[in-house]
Amino acid sequence: xxxxxxxxxxxxxxILGAIAIFIIWKFPPEEYKFYPKCFIYVLTGYQCSxxxxxxxxxxxxxxxxxxxxxxxxxxxxxxxYLLTGLVLQVxxxxxxxxxxxxxxxxxxxxxxxxxxxxxxxMILRNIYI
Amino acid sequence: xxxxxYRKENQQFGPFNKEELQKENIQEDSYVxxxxxxNWTQAKDIPHxxxxxxxxNTLNQENNTSVVTPLAFTKEKEDIEEExxxxxxxxxxxxxTNINTNIKEQAxxxxxxxxxxxxxxxxxxxxxxxxxxAIISIFYGSKVDSLYxxxxxxxxxxxxxxxxxxxxxxxIVNISLIFIVFMYYYINL
Numbered sequence: 001x002x003x004x005x006x007x008x009x010x011x012x013x014x015i016l017g018a019i020a021i022f023i024i025w026k027f028p029p030e031e032y033k034f035y036p037k038c039f040i041y042v043l044t045g046y047q048c049s050x051x052x053x054x055x056x057x058x059x060x061x062x063x064x065x066x067x068x069x070x071x072x073x074x075x076x077x078x079x080x081y082l083l084t085g086l087v088l089q090v091x092x093x094x095x096x097x098x099x100x101x102x103x104x105x106x107x108x109x110x111x112x113x114x115x116x117x118x119x120x121x122m123i124l125r126n127i128y129i
Numbered sequence: 130x131x132x133x134x135y136r137k138e139n140q141q142f143g144p145f146n147k148e149e150l151q152k153e154n155i156q157e158d159s160y161v162x163x164x165x166x167x168n169w170t171q172a173k174d175i176p177h178x179x180x181x182x183x184x185x186n187t188l189n190q191e192n193n194t195s196v197v198t199p200l201a202f203t204k205e206k207e208d209i210e211e212e213x214x215x216x217x218x219x220x221x222x223x224x225x226t227n228i229n230t231n232i233k234e235q236a237x238x239x240x241x242x243x244x245x246x247x248x249x250x251x252x253x254x255x256x257x258x259x260x261x262x263a264i265i266s267i268f269y270g271s272k273v274d275s276l277y278x279x280x281x282x283x284x285x286x287x288x289x290x291x292x293x294x295x296x297x298x299x300x301i302v303n304i305s306l307i308f309i310v311f312m313y314y315y316i317n318l
Contacts, residue, residue: 033315036308036310036311037307037310037311037314038259038307039259039303039306039307039309039310040259040261042310043310049255050255050256050258050259051259053257074256078256078257079257082249082252082257083253085253086250086253089249100168106249108248108270108271108274111249111252112248112267112271114252114256115252115255115256115267118256
């Protein structure tokens with residue numbers, strides 16, 4: 001049912017996540033060139049809704065929330081919401097409470113309205129910033 | 130009328146109304162839930178489902194003692210024999226079709242599990258990782274739930290598989306695109 005079908009996959013994902021967090025914490029994305037560029041920004045010159053997430057997460061890992069907000073304010077709402085959703089999805093088959101919370105908070109209309117809002121955010125940030 | 134769901138081996142089946150739930154041959158200790166119920170509860174603890182189990186035995190008895198409609202006495206013997214033969218044929222046919230439907234129902238029970246819609250994962254990679262191709266996966270995934278609740282189980286399954294396929298192709302295509310752009314950028318430096 002879920003991506004996390006076996007324990008080795010979960011273990012691998014946790015290790016990869018830890019390495020990624022360490023790299024983002026250690027090397028600031030503005031100075032180092034090895035980070036992948038957003039291909040939408042490189043090709044069209046417009047910022048997509050996810051642009052600035054790397055710089056913002058670097059700032060968050062150093063406790064600098066104000067500069068993180070200027071890079072990409074959406075990460076403060078989206079990252080906790082979506083990542084807890086991913087974790088909660090694993091437990092839906094085990095506990096009834098997790099299933100109930102998941103079916104309300106991550107209903108398809110909630111997710112689709114978030115996508116719609118983020119498309120609006122992408123248009124507005126290209127006009128005003 | 131309540132819309133019931135029940136769970137079996139970590140898979141959810143439903144929605145059913147009460148008559149359909151009766152056919153699903155659930156046990157007294159299997160977990161049932163309907164809108165308005167706080168938690169999944171065992172079927173024997175739900176008061177208005179209690180008659181579902183007590184009725185089962187009596188229903189079977191009624192079926193066994195079903196009364197054969199009396200034939201008209203005024204007809205001649207041959208006619209009666211013919212009619213009896215037709216009746217027997219129909220009866221055996223009825224039995225065969227009944228068995229077939231039972232087998233089909235048992236096979237479809239596994240298919241009736243709620244298929245996964247890949248909306249959460251695709252939105253995650255669109256918004257956090259700049260992978261806009263996954264919007265095709267959302268297009269298919271958003272139809273899975275409504276198809277499932279309209280009891281079109283096979284179509285729901287099909288759309289779920291399509292959504293899964295497009296989710297992974299979006300990841301692969303986008304990573305390769307990012308890699309190409311990265312190489313181009315790196316060479317130009």
